[in-house]
Amino acid sequence: MTSTTFSNKGFFPLFKWALRQNRGLLIVYSIILLISGPILDGFIKLRISAENLDYVNMIDVELVSSLIYAFTAAIIVLISAVRTFSFLHNKRSVDMYGAFPVIRRTVFLSHILAGLLTTAVPYIIGMAAVMGITYYDGESLRLGAVMMLFTLLMIVASYLFTVLMAYCCGTSLDTVCVTIAVNGIWVGIFSLFKMIMSMMIPGCSVESILSSFADVAFAPLGFMVLGAKSYLTGGFTPVLTAGIVWSVLYIALVFVGCLFAANNRKAHTAQDGFSVKWLPRVTESGIAVIIGMAIGFVFALAQDSDKASMFTFSFWFIIGAAAAFAVVHIYFNKGVKCHWGKSIAVCSSVSAVCIAAVISLCGGWGIDTYIPSAGGVSSAEISVNGVGYSFGDAENIERVLGIHKLFVDGTTTDRPYSLSTSSIDNVEYLDVASESADDLEKVNDYDYDNTYPVSYKFKYKTKLGAEIVREYHMTSYKLVNTVDTDEMMGVIEELISSAEVKKQSALAAFDDEQRNRIQTASLNMVKFEKQYDKVQQTETYQCISHVDSVDLDKEQINELYAALKMDIEADDSFVPADWQWSSYTDESQLGDVYTILTLWSKDISGLYAELNNGQYASSVNTQVIVKENYKNTLAFLEKYNIKAIRYYSHSSTYADTEGGYEAMEKYIDSLSVNDLKALVDLYATGWLADCYDDFGIKLNDKQFDDYTAQLEQKIQEQQEWLLEDYTAYLADGGTAIQIDDWTLCSVLDSLAEFTQQYFIHLEK
Amino acid sequence: MLAIKNVTKKFGAKIALNNLSFNIPTGSVFGLIGSNGSGKSTLLRIISGVYEPDGGSAEIDGESTYENVRLKGESFFISDFPYFYNNSTVENLAVLYRQLYPNWSEIKFQQLCSMFPIGVKDRIINMSKGMQRQAALMLALSTCPKYLLLDEIFDGLDPVVRQLIKKLLIEMVVENQTTVIIASHNLRELEDVCDHVGLIHCGGIILEKELDAAKLGIHRVQIVLGDEVGEGVFSDFNIVKSQRQGKLYELTIKGDADEITERLNALNPQFMELLPLTLEEVFISEMEVAGYDINNILK
Incomplete structure (x- = not known):
């Protein structure tokens, strides 16, 4: 009877053996972490002191340092996994491992545990040390721990995925290529798909199609993105919680896949193609589609006309996909002898993209017309030029839905849609010659005049927990003509004063x-x-x-x-x-x-x-x-x-502008004698800004006895000091002296002290 | 007993072993010979559990060897190019094998260390081809296997070490009843050490029997007949090969030696001599029968 039970006896020797093979990598990785920790710490402290970072910017720095650690971990994962399982890709080592008195599952488990320990443990220790050194308060530590959790999930998921690819591939190079390709294909296709969808369908927001969690759902190397998102959003959201659940589920699925592959991989596939025949077909199809989309996208962006963009995109998509497929297919088949019969997969993928594009242009998905019912929405948010307000009150939700409906009614008349490159940067490149002067003026009201907000985003949370997002930009003259802006702004004003x-x-x-x-x-x-x-x-x-x-x-x-x-x-x-x-x-x-x-x-x-x-x-x-x-x-x-x-800093240059001067002059008029300190600041600023005469007259008008003369002398002293010791410069033609905030502040403080003493003197 | 039962192995469209069946008795030294690409190494990999057969099975005492921890623990396979990691030494491999193989003998290992001129702390990857094989063999013999599978083990070894290895193998067979299977093209060495032989060609078995029986079942005869003898005089013999130079016939004939002698004497030959064949000659003769001879290759 064949014994296929798990053998502890064989597990630990092989585990120790695999650990021994990873010893060099472990040392290198530990040294990297050991060195980078203090460097990151020093860098963070340097930035804080040099740039006066506030807390929000601090989070960015911490995020960057965490991402650097996570990125390093991702590279180490790839190296370690390919290295540890490279015995699968050499016929001689396959002979050695295959003849060992252990079952294949034991070889897999012992090596996977050794590999994970090599990558995860140094990361945990290194990250914990960095968090201990550089993160200063409870909130940072909590966010750091969340980041660490997602990075660990990334490490485990990516390790297992790379190992699965190692079992499916015949060579280590193929393993690396396919692992990176599959990760990149998923992220790339989704990013481009979302971007192109948002270019086609009115209201379709990049956020609205799928969340960032779905972006990386089958790209384990991207799981760290979820950690970064949790960092930026300040904790767990339902989407991130779903991300954790998915990550764990993904790990379980890939682990089962690895066990299956370990048991069923044909040993002779070492150094010879793929043990899973459909893997190269899927990979080359994916790469073909993503390259095709990218090339089509780039060429479409170069076009001015929307209709030309659609044609250009389609043409270059097919050309790019075919070229990419040919290159990858030749690589996978190790030569120019191509099996064109195997191109069915890529033809299917390209056709699927084309069909999806046609459906999108005709509004077939319903994204452009769908407005959730008021009863099914638990909260509605409207963001106007990036400033968002959330509403839970039924009446306000109805108002938000009403505004949304104005946009839907104004856009759905344009079916079939065209590929609009304008939505990429929210700027409409109008063909001025073909549009009326009225149209142009209206768009200018939005684009340049800032009379009305340009971008409108609607975000609904349904009672079932789903999130629906739609986004519109008023830079299109079509929208300007079809949406009653005054009516819309009236409703928005009601909302924001609620x-x-x-x-x-x-x-x-x-x-x-x-x-x-x-x-x-x-x-x-x-x-x-x-x-x-x-x-x-x-x-x-x-x-x-x-x-x-x-x-x-x-x-x-x-x-x-x-x-x-x-x-x-x-x-x-x-x-x-x-x-x-x-x-x-x-x-x-x-x-x-x-x-x-x-x-x-x-x-x-x-x-x-x-x-x-x-x-x-x-x-x-x-x-x-x-x-x-x-x-x-x-x-x-x-x-x-x-x-x-107190005026300082901006006012020195600000005072030199026509409007700025008028504003300051009016401001001085509004000040009373009791606001002497403010007057002194203005006076000094004006003096330094070469507008002394104007402000001096104003101050003299206030009749402060000999105070102004003394103040003037004091300022002169300060100016000499400034010119000597600071990098101030005088520009020609009466332009303001440019002095940094803190220097000017110290001058003003000195003058304030003088003023205080003057008043004490007066009181006496 | 090791039984090869209807083993089939395919590599894509190519059939490497086609429904192969034969037995290898316990305690024998089995020489696996055959043409290039005949499936010898594939068979060894199937027996050692490296490859899973597409059909049939390699069984030891009724149990399949594939994914069988116990049977694999009693076997050791040295492939034609033994694999060593860059940092592998005999010493650190011994640490691994000591824990993996239940019959590991420390005494045997120490004996072998003193026997072979190999530094146990030296990196094996830096050694010569022959030294690497010696290192692999030292480790293999230290596991005291019941089944030792050797692929082209004599390649790269000097004559002295060959003798040493043959001696060690025979000792092991005698002491432990180890079954040794050697796949090799070095028929001269096999002839010295094997007691059984199997000839594989194009994934099928052509011949499998005791070496002596194999050698005694085929004979080379030099015979000179009188002028009156016609062309069809040897038509009743199982002739594998025949050549004629004047009155001298040189024949390779299958069959019992006594019977052949008796029948040839009945032809009243002026001269007759029956000579034994070497294993190489047996191999060439059998392969010629199978259509694998130099004339066919040159055609």
Whole structure:
């Protein structure tokens, strides 16, 4: 009777033997991790101190370092798996292993365990060490751990997948090629498919077709992308949880596949083709389609006309696919003697893509017309030029669906659709000669004037947990003509002034127990006329100048919350600070000043404050525009003297522009003598910005006795000091002196001290 | 007993072994001979469990050898090009084999280490072809196999080492009742050491019997007959090959030696001599019968 039971006796000797074969790689990998850890740590700290990174940027740096580790792990996985199982690809070593008194499953299990230990254990130790050294707080550690989890899943999945390919291929080179190809084909086809679909179907968003989880579903080397996404989204979402479940399921499936392949692989396939005959057919078909799509896509992008793009894409898709197939087929068949009869797979794939394209152009998938029913939606989000608001209230959901319907009605009349290259960068290349002047002007309203938002995204979460996304860009003159923008903006204004948005924007910030610091800033609205392609444009400038931060105790926070809540709830025309098309923008006059209140989270690590020269770090900050009718909030700020406005930095160059000067002049008029500190700042800035005369006159008009003369002398001293010790330069023709923020700040601090002493002197 | 039962092995469209059947008695030294590409190495790989046959089976005492841990633990296969990793030494391979093979003998290993001129700590990959074979054989013999499968084992070995190996093999057969199967084209060496022989051609067995029987079943005869003898005088004999130079006939005849002698004497030959064939001559004769001779190749 044939014994096929698992043999422990053979497992451990072979496991130790395989581990021994991987010893060199283990040492190299450990050294890489050992060296890269401190380098990454040093790099992160260097960037923090050199560039005054805040917390959000810190996450980027941590993400990059985690991705570098994950990428290194992916390379090591590929090397280790191919190396450990290279005995499958040599007839002589197949003889040796095949004759060992063990079953094939034991050879597989012993080697896979040795290989995984070689790759996973150094990664875990290295990553844990780096996290211990470079990640500073609980949140970072949690995100790092999530990243580590996905990278480990990537390591195990990729290792098993590469081994499966090793069992299916006859040579190590084929194993590497097919492993990379299958990973790349899946990601590439999905990326291009999504991009091309979004070019064809109105409303079809890259996000709407499949999530990033599906992008890498059969590309285990890409599982780390899921980790990166969890990093960026700040934790687990249902999609990421599904990603983990899928990863585990994928690992189980590939493991079973490996066991099957280990038991059934014909030993004589070593150094000779593929043990699975359909693998090269699928691979060459996949590569042909992806290369064809890429070439078609590139040539289509080069076209101006939409219809030409579609024809060009189709032509070059077929040419590219055929050429790629020929090259890969010749490689797999080890020579120019091609078996064209085996091209059925690639013909089927190319045909499938063509059929899918035709269905897409005719709107056959229903993506362009589908609007979920209000009853089936648990939340609806509308993002306007990237600024999104989420709604759970039934009435608001209906409003969002109504806006969505305006777009659907405005686009579905164009069937069959064409391949529109404009959706790639959201810019419509209009054929000016063939369109009316009205059309052009309308599009310009969106494109250049910024009168209306350009991009609109609808995101629905259904009660069944699915996510539906649609995206439209108003850069198309067709849309401009078919969608009633005024009606749409009216509904959007209703939405953003709803109680839900009020709660989301400002008041939600108080839910954070760690939020204990505020900053105030001023927002200046400046408008001036400008020529742009013979179209009169009006641009809006925003200048936000910061003041020093103020720490609040619990009582003060509650007081501010109560004041802000009353004001916001009473504000019928409330708009969030990040909404650019609000009535306050339209109504604001040249040089109007609003106060922006920024609420910051507490820095629990204490490290950033030190590294950022006293600047405060936060994962989230929330801004509230404090209007003139926010009496309670203004009273709070007055009570705690949180209203000083200091001009520095931007104002030095800003003062030199026509609009900027006018704004500042108007601002000076609005200041009282009590705002002397602000006046001093302006005066000094103007002096340094070579606009001294203008501001000097203004200041002299305020009649400060001999103070201005003394101040002028003091500034002169400071300027000499600046010219000597800093990299300031004077440009010709009265252009402003360019001085960096911190230098100017130190000058202004010095002047403020002088002013304080002057007042003490006056009081005496 | 090792039984080859209806073994068929295909490599794509090519049939390497076609319904092959024969037995190899326990404790014998079996010489597997055959033309190039006849399937000798394939058969050894099937017996050792490297290849799974497409049909039939190689069985030892009724059990298939494929994926059979116990039987493979009692067997050792040295392929025509033994494989060694770059960092393999006799010493570290011994560590592996010691744990894998249940009959590993440390005493035997030490004896062999002192017998063969090989540094156990030296990298095998850097050794000559002959030295690599010696290293493989040292390890194989140390596992005290009941079935030792050797493919072209004499290649690259100097005459002294060949003698040593033949001596060791015979000792092992005597001491352990080891069954040794040697596939080789070096028929001279096989003749020295084998007691059974199997001749394979085009995936089928042509001949399988004891070496002596194989050699005694075919004879070379030199005979001079009188002028009155006609052309058809040898038509009743099982002649494999015949050549004539004047009155001298040189014949290769299959059959019993005594019977052939008696019948040839009845022809009143002026001179007759019956000579034994070497294994190589037997091989060539049998292959000629199978249509594999130089004349056919040159055609």
